[in-house]
Amino acid sequence: MSEGRGRTFASFFQAGFECSSHRRRDGVRLDLIRATGHDKHVLGDYALCRKLGFATIRDGLRWHLIEKAPGQYDWSSWIPALEAAEEVGMQVIWDLFHYGYPDHVDAAATDFGARFTDFALAALEVQQSVTGRAPLVIPLNEINFLSWAIEVGYFPRVGPDERGWFKRRLVGTAIRSARAIRDAYPDATIAWAEPLVHIASRSHRRRDVRDAEAARQGQFEAYDWITGRSAPEMGGDPSLADLIGLNFYPHNQWYLEGPTIPMGHHENRPLADMLVEVGDRYGKPIFLSETGAEGSGRASWFHYVCSEAREAMDRGARVEGICWYPITAYPGWDNSRHAEAGLLSTVTADGSRHVDQRLFAEMEGQRSRFDAQPEVRTTAAVQR
Numbered sequence: 001m002s003e004g005r006g007r008t009f010a011s012f013f014q015a016g017f018e019c020s021s022h023r024r025r026d027g028v029r030l031d032l033i034r035a036t037g038h039d040k041h042v043l044g045d046y047a048l049c050r051k052l053g054f055a056t057i058r059d060g061l062r063w064h065l066i067e068k069a070p071g072q073y074d075w076s077s078w079i080p081a082l083e084a085a086e087e088v089g090m091q092v093i094w095d096l097f098h099y100g101y102p103d104h105v106d107a108a109a110t111d112f113g114a115r116f117t118d119f120a121l122a123a124l125e126v127q128q129s130v131t132g133r134a135p136l137v138i139p140l141n142e143i144n145f146l147s148w149a150i151e152v153g154y155f156p157r158v159g160p161d162e163r164g165w166f167k168r169r170l171v172g173t174a175i176r177s178a179r180a181i182r183d184a185y186p187d188a189t190i191a192w193a194e195p196l197v198h199i200a201s202r203s204h205r206r207r208d209v210r211d212a213e214a215a216r217q218g219q220f221e222a223y224d225w226i227t228g229r230s231a232p233e234m235g236g237d238p239s240l241a242d243l244i245g246l247n248f249y250p251h252n253q254w255y256l257e258g259p260t261i262p263m264g265h266h267e268n269r270p271l272a273d274m275l276v277e278v279g280d281r282y283g284k285p286i287f288l289s290e291t292g293a294e295g296s297g298r299a300s301w302f303h304y305v306c307s308e309a310r311e312a313m314d315r316g317a318r319v320e321g322i323c324w325y326p327i328t329a330y331p332g333w334d335n336s337r338h339a340e341a342g343l344l345s346t347v348t349a350d351g352s353r354h355v356d357q358r359l360f361a362e363m364e365g366q367r368s369r370f371d372a373q374p375e376v377r378t379t380a381a382v383q384r
Helices: 042-051 078-090 112-130 143-152 165-184 206-228 272-280 297-313 357-371
Strands: 013-016 054-059 067-069 091-097 136-140 191-194 198-200 245-250 251-254 285-293 319-324 344-347 352-357
Touching: 013 357, 078 112, 078 245, 091 112, 112 136, 112 165, 136 165, 143 165, 143 191, 143 206, 165 191, 165 206, 165 285, 191 206, 191 285, 198 206, 245 272, 272 285, 272 297, 285 297, 297 319, 297 357, 352 357
Parallel strands: 013 054, 013 319, 054 091, 091 136, 136 191, 191 245, 198 251, 245 285, 285 319
Antiparallel strands: 344 352
């Protein structure tokens, strides 16, 4: 993405739909698009988001439903979303792989990268046939988290019991697919989304502080490899990342091998400092590709995030957007508990969703403050 192409997003605030589709460690396949009713209510969901001021959303494909057999694709689960976005005039950041892959795909096999790349290119052919818009995609979501989840058995284990091997497999897949997308669609915008974290030591002993900092630096591995900042033998390059997406929640700061560091604690690092660090490290536009809180903390969390984003921008960080994720209530991964984490409720009996007025009022107030800053205003150029 060249500097002269204008800003990427049609709206600074974005709405993200939970689209995880992985298997839990007990083997149960999750499908959060179905579980939240988004599959049946996609047109209404998009229209409501548009009405509430979101011109950009983040949504995802369900690879396991699409590739029924090796190389055989059924796009019926995705085309309604593509058509709904066109009908309401919505810009969509599409996650091509949000944790879940088909059972006939072996993530430990050497052809995993090729299998995913074939799927990604086939998906973008369909997207082009429906919309004609330049692709705006996150090829793989949260490489750092997914590799950790596989290695520790939070997700079903695959491959060898060897630390770091799966992250290299995923980054290799990311680089291969991004190059293929760039070759096929030179005007594509390729974004990524990785957790933004802070890890502190519970003591001031030199070894403990060093270990905590090493763990904190691990959050940058996927981006460093994709952009060629380190491990150049993997083939990474700065051109493979137009946007640096960062997923940040209240639980994203903790002590090494210890508990979460709460807001207000002296060890809790200001989000603005973290955003500036990432912006300086990669020299690229950044956005909060996921952020959110649950229950009564939603509005206050959004207030905090927006205040910190403005400070980061005042200090030179090119922050291009903030995505509330997920935008709807959803059932928890591990136990299906009802999580009121969104601006929108679950689908009610009449097919509608309620709006959390407290969070919406905070969003409206913050939108006015950001709109008053010329550097975050978008132009018609983003509606490619």
